[in-house]
Amino acid sequence: MSAAEVRVGLLGLGTVGTGVVSIISRHQEELRHQVGCPVTVKKVLVRDKEKQRPVDLDESLVTDQIEDVLFDKNIDVVIEVMGGVETTREHLLTALRNGKHVVTANKDLMALYGAELLQVASENGCDLYYEASVAGGIPILRSLSDGLSADRITKMMGIVNGTTNYILTKMTQNGSSYEEVLKVAQELGFAESDPTADVEGLDAARKMAILATLGFSMDVSLDDVSVKGISSVTKTDLDYCDQLGYTMKLIGLAKRDEGRVEVSVEPTLLPKEHPLASVHNEYNAVYVYGEAVGETMFYGPGAGSLPTATAVVSDLVSVMKNMRLGVCGRQVQEPLHARVLKKANEIDSKYFMRLRVLDKAGTFQAVTSLFASHDVSFEKLLQLPIAGEEVAEVIVITHHTTKENYEQLYKKLSELEVIESIESSYRVEGGR
Known part of the structure; x- marks a missing residue:
């Protein structure tokens, strides 16, 4: 590190990269106050040098x-905001082996190769920070690793x-329908274009794998996450969620009980009074439960040029502070706990199900008898x-x-003659 300045190499000058350059340029006084020296962008990697840019x-x-x-000895920190996985992994491994600290906003990369990159960073006395990879401008990773580090x-x-x-x-x-809103979301x-x-x-x-790994100090991989998207939501x-007092959100869940974990992403019903139910539009929010x-x-914008760039530059400030203190490369810790995933009979939840059934005598009795035989009872019920x-x-x-009971029930219901179809099924969280 230069005694006079910290020099940055930026990989990518898209939406986030432009925000990073803008913040570094406009916030020099604050950055100098934080770490005692200025920050200089020394090189910026782009695909097309002739392209017009807003900075x-x-x-x-x-x-x-x-x-x-990667090979400029005068660059202290490499900031990666260009995306990609395999090629980007090789670039960042090279940067770390050349003694350069790394800040990345790349969730795909960290979900797949985070453990490897962190280990190489430690071996080379370098820092690797990735706050912007999970929730844009929300400082959730820093809160888990610092603010809540004393809690379980x-x-x-x-x-x-x-x-x-x-x-x-x-x-x-x-x-509106899913297709109608998706088209508007793409236009905005x-x-x-490929959503x-x-x-x-x-x-x-990918984000939940990163959160679970850090929050539980456990090596959770992307393959450990149970995933269901929203494309089939109607x-x-x-309408029925609303009628029953619920709101639907795509919820990421990471839960630990007695050393066993479950990690999932799926459309989930939340009571309307739940704080997450009031998080609208493109905003993100994460609930954290500590003993x-x-x-x-934690609530805020989950994407966008300046919110994400703020998280990136905050990571840069952390690197700079470590550089001046001479403690770079020491934040990496091996996972404290072995990864033990819950089995289906250990995952507990409530569920929403919508059925089309024959409207004739005996149907309701057949359905309720099957629920009872699988030890699944009704909290709310509508028949229309x-x-x-x-x-x-x-x-x-x-x-x-349990998830096991529910899955067995679902299979038997799909085989029942009086049931024409199972139209939808979702998890329910919150409430008693």
Whole structure:
């Protein structure tokens, strides 16, 4: 590190990269106050050097050659905001082995290769920070590793994908279909042209793997996360949720009981009075339950140029402080606990189910008998005939039961002659 300044190499100058350059340029006084020296952007890697950009950069700083960043001995910190996984992994491993500290906003990379990158960082006396990889401008990772480090975290539950939250919000508020809202979300830039990673829950799953690994000090991988997206959610489902006093959100859940964990992402019904039920549009929020602190909630914008860039530059400040103190590369710790996943008979929840059944004598008795035989009882129940048809809709919210019991019940219901179809099924959280 130069005694006079900290020099940064930036990989990527898209939405977040532009925000990083803007904050570093505009907040020099605050940065100098925090760490006692200025911050200089020395090189910026881009794909197209001729492209017009909304930030004013000296042409000499812009390069399309990755070697200009990775092998420049005058660069202290590499900030990665270009995305990608395999090639980006190789670039960051090279940076760390060349003694450069790394800040990344790359959730895909950290979910798959975070343990490896952190280990290489430690071996080379380097820092690796990744706050912006989970919830944009919300400082959730720093809160887990610093603010709540003395507590034992038992549960993390939240909305960690802004695209799906926007879609479900508009479907609920406007009565629009999934397809209609998705199209609007794409036009507004809240959803990608290929929205699969968001709407099928993969983006949220990566974030929950990162949260669970850090919060539980346990090596949780992406494959450990049970995932279900929102593409099959219908306006009818949301209408019944509302009628029964619930709101639907795509919820990421990481829960630990007696050393065993479950991690999932799925559309979930929440009571309307639950704080997460009032988190709308593209905003994110994470509830954290600790044995000592109780319940805490972190809320804010989950994406966007400046919110995400703020998290990136905050990580940069942490690196700079460590550099001046001479303690870089010491934050990496091996997981304290072995990963033990809950079995289906250890996962407990309430469930929402919507059935189309034959509207005739004996149907209700057959359905209720099957529920009883699987030790699943009703908390709420609606039975509504469908005009002009010989079928009715039965909407059920169960009491708490195990995932194993519920899955067995679901299979038997799908085979029952008086049931025309199981239209939908969702987890229910919150309440008693």
